[in-house]
Amino acid sequence: MIEISNLTKMYGDQTAVNNISFSVKKGEIVGFLGPNGAGKSTTMKIITCYMPPTSGDVKVGGLDAREQSLEVRRMIGYLPEANPLYVEMNVIDFLFYIADLRSVPKDRQNGRIRDLIELCGLGDVLHKDIGQLSKGYRQRVGLAQAMIHEPAILILDEPTIGLDPNQVLDIRSLIKRLGQEKTVILSTHIMTEVEATCDRVIIINKGSLVADGPISDLQHDFAGKAVITIELLNPGTGVDKILAKIPGIEDAREIYDPSGAKLYRLVAAPGKDPRPDIFDTAVTLKWTIIGMSRETRSLEELFHQLTTTNGKR
């Protein structure tokens, strides 16, 4: 559906996007992840024909974004990062205006806009000026705007920014639902968002692609050490030293907890699960375990590792 090859964008002598290639299949939800200034928005602006690349090719639905830009724009619904809207228009007039700009046939506009009002929860603010709306409502207007012509491709630049936690969940489930039939690219720097909504993640840093693949694969590839947290009831002293001697544990230390609970954080060696050994040790030493949990490397850590060391795989 979207094919990007050797895409480079320079702003003056600054490289915003550096030789990126990837492709997105129909029906995929792709999360575009990267720190601020990584080149996410720039790449999206190029796909949506806001600006052309310095070099490289963008093909959308088999059409070249430069040569057949109008056709490409027809296929795409776009929510820009700043979500610019006409503040002096009211919501309903704005939606009809966009429907006109998108050449949605007159006889289908009413029905389409009614659907979107319900989908995006805009019923209460229809006749308010956009300038008076809260950020959350504006974001929903922006989403409605992007979907008005039932595009095959949705490009959403930070779609959940400025929303409260409930709205974030709403929008995520909306995106997931849309993703069943549409191709979606969304950018974010919130890791949980990608884990919650996307099939696949593309991580870029400083304009270069550093990782691309299904989330589970990435976690597997980059995963290594699991972290185990245990809570004990009134153990003696020197517990951390004893724990550190258990095979398969690389590091153990007590973590301070203001409520007085005795918590220990253990780092397991790659591919090892020392929990049974921990249990056995506790039994022999008559410790009472009241909590034990194991976490694998989260996408958040993965992201941190990939984008701070600037290391390629």
Add this chain to the structure above:
Amino acid sequence: MDKQFTNILPIFKREMKFYFDSPMAYVVIIIFLLFSGWFFTSNFFMVAQADLRVIFGIIPFVYLFVTPALTMRLIAEERKNGTMELLVTMPISDFSIVLGKYLAAVVLLAAMVLPTLLYAITVAGLGDMDFGSTIAGFIGLILLGSAYLAIGTYGSSLTDNQVIAFIVSWLMVFFFFILDKILFFLPAWMVSPVEYMSLEYHFQNIARGVIDTRDVIYYLSLMTLALFLASRSLAARRWR
């Protein structure tokens, strides 16, 4: 390559709505009519001729200030608010965006000039009037004003600041306005080409009652050039 003419109607309609839903249009029309009316009546009885030469002499000058005010926000405002990003990612060509906005300004200009036909009716009651040259004069006024507006649209496309858009447009329009007033200072070989470039020279030709294709072509090519430049400057995001 993409086609240049796409759906301009929604853009045109929105601009019209903006002009006439706000006090903008009415204020500009009233100021225009006050100025032209005052200049018209204050000289009319001294000239004692049943024609509109006075008004045709003064309106190009009033245009100089009114037209940049009509066009200053057209593109500059969209740039400032960032809505240009929304607009240019719609399936609408840059040229159509410019054209839709420009045509709305032209309609407003026509609505502004049309009431001055009342002067013509008044004058017609007072003596023999040359209807041919009067009609030609009004057509000329619209053409002249449209050329000013096209230049103003270009001015508005250059910046995201409306005040700067006004000043830049004013300077550009003033350049074309002043050309036929400085012919006296020019060497003989320059007179004819400079005169041809001047906005008002062609208008005065038309106002004499002869709609010559050369004059019409001058205006049309000036408008096309200015609008083309404006659409190029929309695309200037592409140079970055």
